[in-house]
Each structure stands twice: as structure tokens, then as C-alpha cells.
Amino acid sequence: xxxxxxxxxxxxxxxxxxxxxxxxxxxxxxxxxxxxxxxxxxxxxxxxxxxxxxxxxxxxxxxxxxxxxxxxxxxxxxxxxxxxxxxxxxxxxxxxxxxxxxxxxxxxxxxxxxxxxxxxxxxxxxxxxxxxxxxxxxxxxxxxxxxxxxxxxxxxxxxxxxxxxxxxxxxxxxxxxxxxxxxxxxxxxxxxxxxxxxxxxxxxxxxxxxxxxxxxxxxxxxxxxxxxxxxxxxxxxxxxxxxxxxxxxxxxxxxxxxxxxxxxxxxxxxxxxxxxxxxxxxxxxxxxxxxxxxxxxxxxxxxxxxxxxxxxxxxxxxxxxxxxxxxxxxxxxxxxxxxxxxxxxxxxxxxxxxxxxxxxxxxxxxxxxxxxxxxx
Amino acid sequence: xxxxxxxxxxxxxxxxxxxxxxxxxxxxxxxxxxxxxxxxxxxxxxxxxxxxxxxxxxxxxxxxxxxxxxxxxxxxxxxxxxxxxxxxxxxxxxxxxxxxxxxxxxxxxxxxxxxxxxxxxxxxxxxxxxxxxxxxxxxxxxxxxxxxxxxxxxxxxxxxxxxxxxxxxxxxxxxxxxxxxxxxxxxxxxxxxxxxxxxxxxxxxxxxxxxxxxxxxxxxxxxxxxxxxxxxxxxxxxxxxxxxxxxxxxxxxxxxxxxxxxxxxxxxxxxxxxxxxxxxxxxxxxxxxxxxxxxxxxxxxxxxxxxxxxxxxxxxxxxxxxxxxxxxxxxxxxxxxxxxxxxxxxxxxxxxxxxxxxxxxxxxxxxxxxxxxxxxxxxxxxxxxxxxxxxxxxxxxxxxxxxxxxxxxxxxxxxxxxxxxxxxxxxxxxxxxxxxxxxxxxxxxxxxxxxxxxxxxxxxxxxxxxxxxxxxxxxxxxxxxxxxxxxxxxxxxxxxxxxxxxxxxxxxxxxxxxxxxxxxx
Numbered sequence: 001x002x003x004x005x006x007x008x009x010x011x012x013x014x015x016x017x018x019x020x021x022x023x024x025x026x027x028x029x030x031x032x033x034x035x036x037x038x039x040x041x042x043x044x045x046x047x048x049x050x051x052x053x054x055x056x057x058x059x060x061x062x063x064x065x066x067x068x069x070x071x072x073x074x075x076x077x078x079x080x081x082x083x084x085x086x087x088x089x090x091x092x093x094x095x096x097x098x099x100x101x102x103x104x105x106x107x108x109x110x111x112x113x114x115x116x117x118x119x120x121x122x123x124x125x126x127x128x129x130x131x132x133x134x135x136x137x138x139x140x141x142x143x144x145x146x147x148x149x150x151x152x153x154x155x156x157x158x159x160x161x162x163x164x165x166x167x168x169x170x171x172x173x174x175x176x177x178x179x180x181x182x183x184x185x186x187x188x189x190x191x192x193x194x195x196x197x198x199x200x201x202x203x204x205x206x207x208x209x210x211x212x213x214x215x216x217x218x219x220x221x222x223x224x225x226x227x228x229x230x231x232x233x234x235x236x237x238x239x240x241x242x243x244x245x246x247x248x249x250x251x252x253x254x255x256x257x258x259x260x261x262x263x264x265x266x267x268x269x270x271x272x273x274x275x276x277x278x279x280x281x282x283x284x285x286x287x288x289x290x291x292x293x294x295x296x297x298x299x300x301x302x303x304x305x306x307x308x309x310x311x312x313x314x315x316x317x318x319x320x321x322x323x324x325x326x327x328x329x330x331x332x333x334x335x336x337x338x339x340x341x342x343x344x345x346x347x348x349x350x351x352x353x354x355x356x357x358x359x360x361x362x363x364x365x366x367x368x369x370x371x372x373x374x375x376x
Numbered sequence: 377x378x379x380x381x382x383x384x385x386x387x388x389x390x391x392x393x394x395x396x397x398x399x400x401x402x403x404x405x406x407x408x409x410x411x412x413x414x415x416x417x418x419x420x421x422x423x424x425x426x427x428x429x430x431x432x433x434x435x436x437x438x439x440x441x442x443x444x445x446x447x448x449x450x451x452x453x454x455x456x457x458x459x460x461x462x463x464x465x466x467x468x469x470x471x472x473x474x475x476x477x478x479x480x481x482x483x484x485x486x487x488x489x490x491x492x493x494x495x496x497x498x499x500x501x502x503x504x505x506x507x508x509x510x511x512x513x514x515x516x517x518x519x520x521x522x523x524x525x526x527x528x529x530x531x532x533x534x535x536x537x538x539x540x541x542x543x544x545x546x547x548x549x550x551x552x553x554x555x556x557x558x559x560x561x562x563x564x565x566x567x568x569x570x571x572x573x574x575x576x577x578x579x580x581x582x583x584x585x586x587x588x589x590x591x592x593x594x595x596x597x598x599x600x601x602x603x604x605x606x607x608x609x610x611x612x613x614x615x616x617x618x619x620x621x622x623x624x625x626x627x628x629x630x631x632x633x634x635x636x637x638x639x640x641x642x643x644x645x646x647x648x649x650x651x652x653x654x655x656x657x658x659x660x661x662x663x664x665x666x667x668x669x670x671x672x673x674x675x676x677x678x679x680x681x682x683x684x685x686x687x688x689x690x691x692x693x694x695x696x697x698x699x700x701x702x703x704x705x706x707x708x709x710x711x712x713x714x715x716x717x718x719x720x721x722x723x724x725x726x727x728x729x730x731x732x733x734x735x736x737x738x739x740x741x742x743x744x745x746x747x748x749x750x751x752x753x754x755x756x757x758x759x760x761x762x763x764x765x766x767x768x769x770x771x772x773x774x775x776x777x778x779x780x781x782x783x784x785x786x787x788x789x790x791x792x793x794x795x796x797x798x799x800x801x802x803x804x805x806x807x808x809x810x811x812x813x814x815x816x817x818x819x820x821x822x823x824x825x826x827x828x829x830x831x832x833x834x835x836x837x838x839x840x841x842x843x844x845x846x847x848x849x850x851x852x853x854x855x856x857x858x859x860x861x862x863x864x865x866x867x868x869x870x871x872x873x874x875x876x877x878x879x880x881x882x883x884x885x886x887x888x889x890x891x892x893x894x895x896x897x
Contacts, residue, residue: 057493057497058493060448060489060490060492060493061489061490063448063452063489064481064485064486064489066452067452067455067481067485068478068481068482068485068486070455070456070459070477070481071455071474071477071478071479071480071481072478072481072482074455074458074459074466074470074473074474074477074478075470075474075475075477075478075479076474076478078466078467078470078471078474078546079467079470081458081459081463081466081470081474082459082463082464082465082466082467082470082855083463084459085456085458085459085460085463085466086459086460086461086462086463086464086466086855086856086857087463087855087856087857089460089855089857089861089865090861092456092459092460093460093865096452096453096456097868097872099449099452100449100450100452100453100872100876101449101872102449103445103446103448103449103452104445104446104449104876104879104880106445107441107442107444107445108442108445108879108880108883111442111883111886111887112883112886112887112890113882113883113885113886114879114882114883115875115878115879115882115883116875116879153545153728153731153732154545154724154728155467155544155545155546156463156464156467156856157463157467157856158856159856159857162858164857164861330470330471330474330475330548331471331541331544331548331549333548333549333550333552334471334472334474334475334548334549337475337549337552338475338478338479341475341478341479341482341483342482344482344483345482348482348486348487351486351487351490351491352486352490355490355491355493355494355510358494358498358501358502358506359493359494359497359498359501361501372497372500373434373499374438374441374496374497374499
């Protein structure tokens with residue numbers, strides 16, 4: 001089946017898979033967003049316990065999706081892996097440290113004799129939630145704004161500025177995306193609490209903070225989106241792989257791929273509706289609308305970053321070193337083999353749905369926290 | 377770019393990878409084995425309906441959860457380090473190496489993490505059978521994840537199922553099944569997971585022994601020892617068999633590693649196996665500090681030949697044969713391999729230069745040469761030797777390889793004896809009276825970790841200088857970054873992982889002291 005596809009078709013298929021994984025990753029960052037709200041919303045110890053435990057039953061999904069995203073990128077576009085990870089060293093290392101401290105924080109925080117004290121582990125969760133989302137968003141911003149690297153004739157890469165990735169924060173557009181992801185994660189996190197925690201006071205406070213976070217989210221998202229639509233992008237010639245620039249490239253990509261534009265607009269509307277329904281109709285289903293909207297928007301953004309002859313990782317140092325899905329991908333054979341493996345994805349989604357439903361079949365309340373044997 | 381490698385960068389990068397890998401491997405084996413022990417204990421609960429089995433399962437599950445969390449924390453860095461610190465490697469073999477990592481995520485990690493949540497939080501939310509299925513799926517997921525990363529590791533030790541594509545200047549996969557079912561990969565998975573089972577069985581037996589010494593949790597301890605010792609005996613037998621098979625493979629695919637782990641410098645017919653040996657403190661060969669002969673050794677005559685080739689008089693090549701060559705035995709010298717490797721690299725460079733100069737005639741000619749199967753067999757297979765300037769660099773650290781291997785093997789046999797004794801005493805119900813044995817059981821826990829670490833050292837130190845056997849030396853695989861950057865992250869990892877490991881041990885010991893009743897929360 002996949003073996004009969006052209007190499008280009010497989011590259012496109014794998015860019016779609018990468019985009020899907022990225023979109024689910026951003027959605028699942030509601031865990032990170034929620035973590036940044038623990039100190040704000042958890043005024044009483046039992047409330048804090050409920051907040052942590054509501055997230056603690058889901059953190060592994062985000063973590064696993066991040067690891068799978070990395071593995072899939074490595075397998076399908078190894079030149080990006082070697083160029084970006086080996087070059088933007090500080091950014092990726094900072095992101096990894098954020099996730100290292102998250103992985104133990106849930107399990108260790110409430111255990112006796114935990115060496116660092118509960119507050120330290122809660123601070124770890126906050127750092128992971130805040131820095132993790134901002135840094136990932138900023139790093140993804142370089143998919144549009146480019147980075148300072150070169151690739152030689154042997155496909156060996158080198159970062160050309162000593163900041164090794166930290167220079168990305170000097171571009172406001174990258175930072176705007178980072179802050180958009182941060183506030184979006186907080187919004188999703190709050191809506192997740194509204195959906196899954198049975199505590200009137202907490203729900204009331206949560207709605208208030210939903211509004212506080214919605215405003216900066218909309219500001220940063222609009223700033224990012226408007227700039228994206230008017231900026232130029234790097235385009236490649238599929239025959240010669242020569243790279244040049246094109247004004248309004250990402251706007252053109254939306255217009256050239258109307259379905260992607262529809263995904264983007266539908267996603268934006270869903271996120272706005274989730275906020276509206278949570279704030280003004282006091283609905284607890286906003287999390288699902290917001291989650292679906294997030295998936296659609298991020299999916300669309302990744303598609304315009306890599307499809308339609310666009311360089312998804314532009315080099316600001318040497319334009320011809322820019323990476324696109326054709327010059328950075330794995331071989332036809334590997335993409336074919338991996339494509340068969342990707343057919344397992346529906347099965348994975350099905351059992352995640354089953355497990356999620358089983359664990360979240362009723363809201364967390366104070367009683368459950370006192371009686372359960374495995375409480376974070 | 378590769379010719380201007382900073383050796384300080386290489387050493388720090390190696391140090392960082394070793395540090396993070398050791399920390400990760402400190403926690404993973406317990407997860408592999410304990411997940412299966414948990415699944416078996418819960419099966420007993422579901423089959424018998426005996427609540428005591430449920431309590432026993434929950435106690436070990438608490439310890440499993442603590443260990444699992446830090447295993448995850450130390451694991452995430454491993455995947456990304458291939459990119460951050462070994463970017464040349466990531467491109468050179470990413471076409472092959474990336475696939476197992478991605479499959480690991482899709483097939484194993486999601487299975488493990490999804491059902492882990494059900495296993496911990498589902499006790500009062502789902503049926504017993506569904507919960508049991510979740511526990512088994514966690515165990516399967518954990519061991520499946522080991523399969524994929526070990527397939528990737530085995531491929532580095534014995535690259536198969538691929539060819540070199542001069543256009544992209546990398547190795548590309550030709551046969552996925554050959555990579556997955558490479559005998560080296562299969563045996564590595566079996567041996568490594570079996571070592572995890574043994575470690576977990578030692579852990580459970582040792583902790584249970586502590587309860588018996590303290591005259592607490594008698595039922596939990598006796599039942600746990602019965603389960604763990606039985607599991608341990610089966611796993612130990614399997615471990616010894618798979619270890620023997622792995623060693624026989626190494627003779628053929630990594631003869632230098634085999635010579636190093638056996639401390640065999642000069643090849644001979646009817647080579648003896650050094651059962652116990654102490655290496656001299658001074659170098660035997662002043663030009664290579666790795667060449668150190670034995671100050672003391674106890675040897676089993678002819679046994680190494682038998683172990684390697686199944687014949688007591690077979691010739692086993694030593695370190696010197698592999699470096700200087702041995703025409704009588706058709707072993708070519710390192711110098712010759714280096715010449716061939718340099719030639720292969722030169723042809724590749726000429727091809728790239730011709731392309732840059734739009735000299736298509738030369739380009740096509742060089743490309744045809746590189747694609748020629750005869751050239752690949754006679755020259756390209758030594759591509760990695762083209763990076764080597766000094767044949768001495770082809771010798772791994774013999775003392776470390778030798779000691780690690782012998783510690784691992786010796787302890788492996790001790791664990792088998794230990795489990796048999798524990799099971800016999802548990803069967804006769806005399807364990808509680810054997811206080812000396814109970815103390816020994818506790819002290820066997822660190823020995824299991826020592827053996828596990830030694831095994832990893834054998835695998836990784838013994839293959840040096842190669843990151844991919846014969847194709848890419850470790851020093852040519854690093855990212856083009858400053859050594860100072862890696863020093864910073866090395867120390868950050870050292871501080872954070874050490875801190876977390878201390879926290880883990882403190883939490884674990886407190887949970888054990890609290891026992892199954894109070895320790896559940």
C-alpha cells in the first residue's frame with residue numbers, strides 16, 4: 001500500500017503525522033497550564049491536592065506524546081533532528097530539564113521523607129508548566145522565523161551563533177508564539193479543572209482566572225497570527241531544491257490549501273466558543289471544545305509550515321541550507337516501513353479513550369482524596 | 377567539519393551520555409521485572425479472591441510507582457541526547473536508528489503510560505479483570521519499550537539491513553525485518569530483559585528478607601519470596617543461557633570486544649578462559665596503556681576456545697592479532713583497514729567535490745564506485761577506520777571491560793544459587809530462622825545493581841571506539857558545539873540526577889519501613 005506511494009507523497013504523509021502529533025501535544029499541555037495554576041487556585045490544601053491529582057492522572061500522556069513526537073521527527077526527518085537538536089542546544093536542553101523535574105514531582109511530592117519537601121516539587125511543576133510551554137512555543141516559532149545554522153555537502157550541520165538557540169528569544173514573533181502557547185495551556189488547564197473537579201469554590205475561582213488568562217492569550221495569538229499572515233517565507237523549487245523567499249508565503253499557503261484554512265478558522269472559532277461557553281454559560285464542556293479547537297489550529301499551523309513547497313526550518317545564515325520535507329527526510333523505504341507502523345495510531349487512540357473514560361468517569365472530590373490509596 | 381573534532385568535546389559528550397545512561401539504567405531493570413511480578417501477584421488475587429494478595433500487590437505497586445517515575449525522568453533525555461550531543465550520528469544513521477525510537481513511542485510508551493494510570497487509579501473504578509489486564513499491559517509495554525531501544529542498540533553493535541547512499545552521505549535502511557530480527561538484537565533483548573527480571577527478583581526477595589528479619593509482614597514476605605525466587609530461578613537460567621549465546625555472537629561480530637572482555641592479548645589455539653584474574657598495574661606495551669597483562673590469573677584450559685567456537689582447540693584471535701593482523705588466520709591488520717577506510721572516504725569526498733564543481737563525469741564515476749557491491753565489501757565496510765589515525769585507538773579499555781564482564785558473570789551464577797537457596801528455605805518454612813541468609817539476601821540487592829551496571833559497561837565500553845561498529849567512531853559522531861557547553865549540562869545532569877536519586881532512595885526506604893498498611897498513601 002504505502003510502498004507504491006512516491007517519496008514526496010510519503011514525505012507529505014509524514015509531515016501530516018508530525019503535525020498531528022504536535023497538535024495533540026499542544027492540546028495535552030493543559031497539564032502544564034494547569035500546573036501553573038496550582039498555587040493560584042489551590043487556596044486550601046485539599047483544593048491543591050485535588051488540582052494536583054486531577055492533572056497527575058494525565059501527565060504521562062503529555063510526556064509520552066512529547067517523546068513520540070521527538071522519535072517520529074527523528075525517524076522521518078532526521079536532518080531536522082541533527083540540525084536543530086545538535087545546534088539549538090540550550091533551548092532543547094532547557095526544555096528537557098523542565099520535563100525531567102516534572103516526571104518525578106507528582107509521585108514524590110506527597111511521599112514522606114521526600115528529601116526536597118513538597119513545596120519544591122510543586123515549584124518543579126510550576127517551572128515545567130511555565131517554562132516548558134513558553135520554550136516549546138518559542139522553539140516552534142523558529143519554524144516560521146528561521147534559525148542560524150548551516151548544512152554542508154555531507155549533510156553535517158553547524159550552528160553559526162554562539163547563543164546556540166537562545167537567540168530565538170530576540171525575535172518577538174517567536175516569543176509571541178511561546179506566550180500564546182503558555183496562556184492557551186493555562187486556559188485549557190482551567191477548563192479541565194472545571195470539567196473534572198467537584199468543588200464549588202474552586203470552580204468559581206477558576207472561571208475568574210479563565211477570564212484573566214483569556215485576554216493575554218487573545219492579544220498574543222492575534223499578534224502572532226497577523227504577523228504570520230503578512231510575513232515572507234522560504235520556498236523551495238522541488239526540481240532543484242533551490243531556496244528563495246516569497247512575500248505573504250503563509251497567507252498564500254492558506255489560500256492554496258483551503259481545507260487547511262478551514263481547519264484553522266474552525267479551530268479558532270472552537271477555542272473562542274469554549275471560552276464563551278465556560279465564562280458566560282458556565283458550561284463544563286469547554287475543555288472539549290477548546291481541546292478540539294487547539295488541535296485544529298496547531299495542525300493547520302504545522303501544515304502551512306511544511307507543505308506547499310515551504311521550508312519548515314529556514315536558515316537565516318545560509319538560505320540554501322534551509323530544511324524542507326524533501327531534503328531532510330528519511331529514505332523511501334524507512335518512511336514506508338514507518339507508515340505501516342502509523343496504522344496502529346487509531347488503536348492507540350481507542351485505548352487512550354477507554355482508559356481516559358474509565359478514570360474520569362466521575363469528578364474528583366475531597367472524599368475521594370481522603371479515601372484513595374494512591375494520592376499525589 | 378569532522379576532521380576538526382575537539383577531543384575534549386568528545387570526552388565530555390561521552391561522559392554526559394554515560395552519566396545519563398547509567399542513571400537511567402539504575403532504575404529501568406526494576407521496572408522491567410517488577411511489572412511482571414506485580415502482574416503475577418495480581419493474577420493470584422483475581423484467581424483466588426484472596427484480599428491478602430491484593431494488599432501484597434499494592435505494596436509492591438507503590439514501590440514500582442516511585443521507581444517508575446524516576447526511570448521516566450532519566451529516560452526522556454536519552455532519546456533527545458542523540459540529537460543534542462551526537463548530531464553527526466543522528467544524520468549518518470538516523471534513517472535506521474530513528475525508526476525503532478518512533479515505534480517505541482507508538483507501540484510501547486503509550487501502552488505503558490495509558491494503562492499505568494488505570495493500574496494506579498483504577499482499583500475502585502473498573503472491574504477486577506480489567507484492572508488485571510491493565511497491569512499485564514503495563515508489564516508488556518515496559519518490556520516492549522526495551523525491545524525497541526535494544527534493537528536500536530544492537531544495530532549499532534552489529535549494523536545490518538542497510539546500505540550507504542552516497543547522495544545523502546548516510547546509511548539507509550534496506551530491510552526492516554533484518555534490523556528487527558537480527559540475532560544480535562534478539563539475544564540482546566532477551567539477555568537484557570532477563571537481567572531486569574533477575575534484579576527485580578533479588579529486590580523483592582531482599583526486601584522481604586528484611587521484613588522477616590524485623591519479624592514483620594510475615595505473610596507478605598513469605599509469599600513474595602516464593603513468587604520472586606521462582607521467577608528468579610527461571611530468569612537466572614534464561615539469563616545464563618542468553619548471556620552465553622550473546623558472547624558467542626560477540627566473537628564473530630565484535631572480536632575486539634570479545635578479546636578485551638576475556639583479557640586475551642595474543643590469539644591462540646585451545647585458548648584458556650580466565651575465570652579469575654587481576655591485571656597488572658603497569659602497561660605491558662608502553663605505546664598502549666590498555667595493554668596490561670595479568671598479575672594473577674586462574675585459568676580453565678581450552679575453555680575459551682570451546683565457549684567461542686564449540687571446539688576445545690579452536691583459534692581465538694587476541695587484541696594483538698586484531699591490531700597487527702594475522703595472515704595465517706586471514707585477519708587483516710588495522711593499518712590495512714585504515715587505508716581502505718581512508719580510500720572510501722576519499723572517493724566520497726571526490727564525488728561531493730565533483731558535484732559542487734558541476735563535474736558530472738567524475739561525479740557519476742565516483743558514485744558508481746561507491747555503489748559497487750565489490751567496493752562496498754572491500755572498502756566501504758571499513759569506512760569508520762578512515763577516521764582513525766592511531767591503531768592503538770582501536771583497543772577498548774581492556775581492564776574495565778575484563779573486570780565488568782567477570783563481575784557480571786560471577787554474580788549471575790551467585791544469583792541462581794541464591795534463588796535456589798531462598799526457594800528451598802521458603803518451601804521448608806525455615807527462612808525466618810536463617811538470619812544470616814536473610815542478611816545476605818539484603819546485601820544481594822546492591823550486588824544485583826552492580827551486576828546490571830557491569831553488564832551495561834561491558835556492552836558500551838567494550839565496543840569503543842565505535843559508536844557504530846566499523847562504520848563510525850565515537851569521536852566522529854559528536855555535535856559541533858563547544859566542550860564548555862557540554863561541561864555545563866554534564867554537571868547540571870550530575871546534580872539533578874544525584875539529587876533525584878537520593879530522594880528516590882529515601883522515599884523508597886521510608887515506604888518499605890512503613891510497610892503495606894501505612895505505606896500505601
